[in-house]
Amino acid sequence: MANYAMVIDLHKCVGCGACGITCKNENNVPEGFFWANFLHKTTGKFPNVRYEILPTLCNHCENAPCVKACPTQAMYKDENGLTLHDPDKCIGCKRCIVADPYGVIYFNKEKPHRFWRDGTSAIEGITTNAQEVTAKTGTEVPYYNPDREKTYAGIRPKGIVEKCTLCDHRIRDGEKPYCVESCPAGARVFGDLDDPGSEVNRLLSKYDHFQLKPELGTKPKVFYTREF
């Protein structure tokens, strides 16, 4: 039993977007969906202008509105405090998306990964297209990661929602979430809030920190330290 959380050190984050890209590869996230996302904010006008970028993901709230809203127990809290989703129970009512104040849940309106089945070539008659590659190799390519299937649908089918699981399939095997693993600046720190000696607790006691929309009482477990 743990109480997992993430601390994002905004002094270290360089806004390179590596977390977003690697998350997509690790979790087979369809086009247009961003389990790891960014908020952008521009303040002022040239020459006095400031641009900020804030990496976001599911906050795995302690008091998760999406879990409360789900009519089929498809959205649930696991024993480690993660907000997870059961793709087999989900009826696609989109209730969780309506309840979610952070915009981190996505709905598969159509069969995902349209480009993987696309029949148009970049240069007609010269480059291979996705359909041709699939026909030759017999598998859905190019970016499918079978590891994802360990705990969640490898690809979430049409008609259900999907969201960040904090890479529960990696945590289970003692690894860090992939966005944490791939951050070149070491800005993302993952750990257990219930462990007094954990790195997340060390950072939270050392630095002033904030959460997104704390006034809603959702108790998010993604913390940001050292705001610019």
Next chain:
Amino acid sequence: MLTMLEKAFTGSRRYWAWLLLLLILTGAGLICYLWQLDRGLSITGLSRDVSWGLYIGQFTFLVGVAASAVMVVLPYYLHNIKEFGRIAIFGEFLAVAAVVMCVLFILVDLGKPSRLLNIVLYPSPNSLMFWDMVALSGYLLLNLVIGWNVLESERNAVPPPRWVRPLVYISIPWAISIHTVTAFLYAGLPDKHYWFTAITAARFLASAFASGPALLILLCLLVRRFTRFDPGRGALQKLATIVTYAMIVNVLFLGFELFTALYSRVPGHVHSFEYLFLGLEGHGRLVPLMWTFVALAVVALVLLLNPRTRAGETTLAAACLAVFLSIWIEKGLGFVVAGFIPNAFGHVSEYWPTLPEALISLGVWSIGFLILTVFYKIAVTVKEEVGQ
């Protein structure tokens, strides 16, 4: 029971032509729905930011119509308003048709409709959607059982069975509950400022008690025109009084909301109203519709408040049509969409239903009117036979 059902299978040429038209519209909706099953909700105008649209809007509106049966049942059974005895059955059958439409609108909005029963298999008492399911199915059953038994005993010229009366009493608070739960679907969500107000449930009930009886008046006028049964002028005028009060309260509640938002100028509360009535950040697809709502509401109130126009049947019909359409716009589309604007990140992302989405909705309405027609046909035939 079968002899009552038989009455639905004999009718004039006009009756069959009307049923055929409804069947054709249902068929068109069904074809679009099959397309939606294949392609997914991508054929609708729904998006990540506006994930509920026309379907859930219609659902919300129709729960109100269903609940409004109580406006006939309550005066008749609790206050012994005799005039409503002739039309109580029409209110109950309208509720049945409306609830069926509600369930169908939920169904067509689901990404995985084949899993609908998961709501029962994995009951979640924390979820209001679960309670909505409980409330609606109970209400459907109550109205079916009550309506059918009352009609059957009317045909046999005997008083209804004694056990029907307790069911009637249960159905009164139950009607209030279905619309309250539907309002709570919206009012309990953090960060959805437009919906996050305690008056949502009250507003829903007020608009329900205006739009439902308005529809019932229109239906009664049609029944009188096309059959030999007369629902009675007294009943219609009593209903008109109810519509008048409910419409005033409905507009007043919207005014309360506007005051709180516009006087305080708290951005979250102002933005949705700005989007609806003026347009926000250059987006204003609903603006013309919302001003149509305002115009219709004003026309309706003028016609209803003036005793002479309320008494005149043509003007009353016009008033009821205006009430029905105005609330349909405000509740069936505006209320749901405006709640999503601006989105979680403060941006405006617009919604407009697509053609297949509209046809599917029309199809569901047709199914509702098919049910309504058949039930009303049976009721009217029975009433004609017993010579009311």
